[in-house]
Amino acid sequence: xxxxxxxxxxxxxxxxxxxxxxxxxxxxxxxxxxxxxxxxxxxxxxxxxxxxxxxxxxxxxxxxxxxxxxxxxxxxxxxxxxxxxxxxxxxxxxxxxxxxxxxxxxxxxxxxxxxxxxxxxxxxxxxxxxxxxxxxxxxxxxxxxxxxxxxxxxxxxxxxxxxxxxxxxxxxxxxxxxxxxxxxxxxxxxxxxxxxxxxxxxxxxxxxxxxxxxxxxxxxxxxxxxxxxxxxxxxxxxxxxxxxxxxxxxxxxxxxxxxxxxxxxxxxxxxxxxxxxxxxxxxxxxxxxxxxxxxxxxxxxxxxxxxxxxxxxxxxxxxxxxxxxxxxxxxxxxxxxxxxxxxxxxxxxxxxxxxxxxxxxxxxxxxxxxxxxxxxxxxxxxxxxxxxxxxxxxxxxxxxxxxxxxxxxxxxxxxxxxxxxxxxxxxxxxxxxxxxxxxxxxxxxxxxxxxxxxxxxxxxxxxxxxxxxxxxxxxxxxxxxxxxxxxxxxxxxxxxxxxxxxxxxxxxxxxxxxxxxxxxxxxxxxxxxxxxxxxxxxxxxxxxxxxxxxxxxxxxxxxxxxxxxxxxxxxxxxxxxxxxxxxxxxxxxxxxxxxx
Numbered sequence: 001x002x003x004x005x006x007x008x009x010x011x012x013x014x015x016x017x018x019x020x021x022x023x024x025x026x027x028x029x030x031x032x033x034x035x036x037x038x039x040x041x042x043x044x045x046x047x048x049x050x051x052x053x054x055x056x057x058x059x060x061x062x063x064x065x066x067x068x069x070x071x072x073x074x075x076x077x078x079x080x081x082x083x084x085x086x087x088x089x090x091x092x093x094x095x096x097x098x099x100x101x102x103x104x105x106x107x108x109x110x111x112x113x114x115x116x117x118x119x120x121x122x123x124x125x126x127x128x129x130x131x132x133x134x135x136x137x138x139x140x141x142x143x144x145x146x147x148x149x150x151x152x153x154x155x156x157x158x159x160x161x162x163x164x165x166x167x168x169x170x171x172x173x174x175x176x177x178x179x180x181x182x183x184x185x186x187x188x189x190x191x192x193x194x195x196x197x198x199x200x201x202x203x204x205x206x207x208x209x210x211x212x213x214x215x216x217x218x219x220x221x222x223x224x225x226x227x228x229x230x231x232x233x234x235x236x237x238x239x240x241x242x243x244x245x246x247x248x249x250x251x252x253x254x255x256x257x258x259x260x261x262x263x264x265x266x267x268x269x270x271x272x273x274x275x276x277x278x279x280x281x282x283x284x285x286x287x288x289x290x291x292x293x294x295x296x297x298x299x300x301x302x303x304x305x306x307x308x309x310x311x312x313x314x315x316x317x318x319x320x321x322x323x324x325x326x327x328x329x330x331x332x333x334x335x336x337x338x339x340x341x342x343x344x345x346x347x348x349x350x351x352x353x354x355x356x357x358x359x360x361x362x363x364x365x366x367x368x369x370x371x372x373x374x375x376x377x378x379x380x381x382x383x384x385x386x387x388x389x390x391x392x393x394x395x396x397x398x399x400x401x402x403x404x405x406x407x408x409x410x411x412x413x414x415x416x417x418x419x420x421x422x423x424x425x426x427x428x429x430x431x432x433x434x435x436x437x438x439x440x441x442x443x444x445x446x447x448x449x450x451x452x453x454x455x456x457x458x459x460x461x462x463x464x465x466x467x468x469x470x471x472x473x474x475x476x477x478x479x480x481x482x483x484x485x486x487x488x489x490x491x492x493x494x495x496x497x498x499x500x501x502x503x504x505x506x507x508x509x510x511x512x513x514x515x516x517x518x519x520x521x522x523x524x525x526x527x528x529x530x531x532x533x534x535x536x537x538x539x540x541x542x543x544x545x546x547x548x549x550x551x552x553x554x555x556x557x558x559x560x561x562x563x564x565x566x567x568x569x570x571x572x573x574x575x576x577x578x579x580x581x582x583x584x585x586x587x588x589x590x591x592x593x594x595x596x
Contacts, residue, residue, distance in 0.1 A: 236263020
């Protein structure tokens with residue numbers, strides 16, 4: 001039996017052999033105490049307190065390497081592994097003696113480390129944070145590197161709760177970040193904490209930021225993108241680790257260290273962060289923690305800093321810059337996504353300041369209207385509908401309890417035309433009337449064949465959208481028009497759709513080479529289907545040069561332009577605003593010029 005009493009309190013556990021007793025000892029040491037361990041001689045508590053305290057909260061993983069038993073005495077080899085920047089491993093010996101049915105421990109400081117005595121202890125010194133790796137784009141262009149910037153944030157010192165609430169939201173608004181997420185972070189911080197929001201360059205400081213009560217900024221050197229918000233939906237952001245975040249990452253991060261908090265910075269945080277050095281030495285137990293000095297004679301472990309690794313991405317600096325510049329003056333939510341049609345490599349994902357709060361280009365699916373008409377056309381073809389048959393473009397049609405009319409700016413002409421032309425010129429009444437011949441199951445099938453509706457872990461949040469099978473006549477008509485609740489797509493989703501038409505197969509976007517995916521289970525596109533979709537997208541391309549194929553659409557107060565050129569596809573979504581003079585065509589042409 002192991003232990004009816006204990007050094008630190010707790011119930012003893014049955015142990016019929018010396019090996020069982022040794023295993024219980026290793027488990028107790030891993031927990032930082034000797035609860036449940038009966039002591040034959042020695043006083044472990046002062047040693048445990050001194051040694052574990054000097055290791056600054058770290059606990060070792062202790063296992064049994066070997067047990068050499070005799071009837072009454074067992075010598076146990078214990079294997080230690082401390083989680084420093086690299087595992088620090090060594091072995092010690094412990095002696096167990098049998099007393100009746102119990103195995104008792106002969107305690108000595110050397111159970112914790114071979115060089116420990118009653119007058120010394122272990123002390124861990126942590127080095128400065130290692131240099132964080134850069135993030136690069138095509139051609140090794142540096143997109144993120146360590147630079148001196150202003151870290152915007154909120155200093156909670158002296159603020160009452162209502163002021164904290166108000167100021168946190170205003171700081172988030174100025175920083176163009178998610179206010180709810182920032183408020184949660186502010187609440188979790190201490191009453192005198194500086195809560196970081198986002199880093200910006202001196203030239204990009206938001207107007208009147210310091211007029212917010214409690215708003216503060218600090219000059220820091222942190223990994224920063226080329227400009228504030230540059231490719232944020234992909235690259236992500238960095239920030240200071242909270243106590244909770246440090247615990248999540250593990251013992252290699254301390255509160256206040258720079259860590260990735262979103263995007264690639266978060267996914268590849270360990271690789272980009274590298275390893276902060278750790279040194280362990282024997283300190284005089286009488287000295288206060290931190291007072292001792294490491295020397296060549298007292299160092300027992302020394303792990304130098306390991307700089308972070310650089311991360312290569314598919315982002316094209318020129319295309320991303322063009323997208324950022326095209327959206328720089330846009331005051332409403334707007335997003336752009338660009339992918340390579342041959343590979344699916346993401347060349348750019350950009351958001352206006354308002355859309356950047358949610359990284360909308362990659363994550364926000366909305367109804368596409370007839371910008372999703374390739375899905376409409378493909379679903380009808382697969383339902384057995386001949387797009388060359390003649391239909392009538394009426395002024396209005398009634399479907400169920402809904403009256404559908406053409407848009408006020410419709411210029412495609414009334415009367416008879418092919419269904420293919422009706423889709424191309426956006427005669428909504430003729431398109432809606434085709435609902436009677438739509439096989440609802442063909443909507444999600446068509447969407448999947450064009451790259452929509454699946455989920456992939458590409459290292460950053462990506463929502464390609466979905467196209468659920470519509471139920472009922474109205475839902476079918478709305479699905480064909482791209483306005484059904486079950487049919488949504490993000491900018492990256494419709495860029496993938498356009499790329500799939502060009503590639504003649506589903507294209508899955510990716511941003512980190514080697515982290516690529518293929519669509520599984522999609523019905524292959526036939527040559528006839530590809531030709532029909534290509535003809536559809538050719539009709540509207542005239543005013544979007546250098547794009548050679550384009551579809552457009554409007555829904556829910558947003559305008560879309562989606563198309564492809566020689567080896568790239570793009571999607572632009574812009575919130576309609578009477579005060580915004582910028583158009584989707586202007587944005588698309590500017591970005592396409594950089595991409596060609």
